[in-house]
Amino acid sequence: MNRYFSTIPWLLQRISGAVLVVLLAVHFWVGHYADWGEPITFAGVQMRLQSTVFITIDLILLMLVVFHGLNGVRNIILDYPAFLPHNRPISLILFIIGIATVIFGIYALYPFITGGG
Template sequence: MEKNFKQSSRSGAVAWLLQRISAVILFVLLLFHFLTYHFLTRGRSVDYQQVLERSQSWWFPLLQFAFLLTALYHGLNGVWSVLEDYTASRGWRLVWFSLLLTVGLALLFVGTLTIIKLYTLKVA
């Protein structure tokens, strides 16, 4: 019995801490996102042209990439922690983990492409 309760490097402490840190980062990034996209619009209403202009500021790819990474980590880590609760077998855990990793990498790829596209799109 005792052996099941020994400390291990995969105890969950790091995942728990990173989940909290990523939540704080997400909150700050979200505030920044709303401020820059929806409120600091110099009196103009938000339209496609304006979003496109903003998307081509030097900070846009940095902000959006940070957003993408943090949101993906936070979301997938949360789902993984729930799946761990309900999946006892190592085999199924490996299947779920691989699936989450694949989904994460695919979304990272698509998200990165979108950020680059928006940054390099020619403003009319």
């Protein structure tokens, strides 16, 4: 067994994938199909984002997508034996990228979070 392999990231990858399937289905249904035939407008999205439930779901989606994507990139990189000794720096760089992405996403949702949307 590879000494750099950990069951926790592997398990979290599977859990985040399953939760993403459900949340994305809900997100697409509400965002694109709930008002069948009506065009998607900024005002409609803005109205939906006034709900704490939708903001919470969007924030959870943001964090899950970032984790799932970057953990997948980490797994692909560490599949190459040349990168195995660099596990920690690679993981740290991807962690920093993930934190920055989540902060940027929260910044984009901030007007809606504060109710000013």
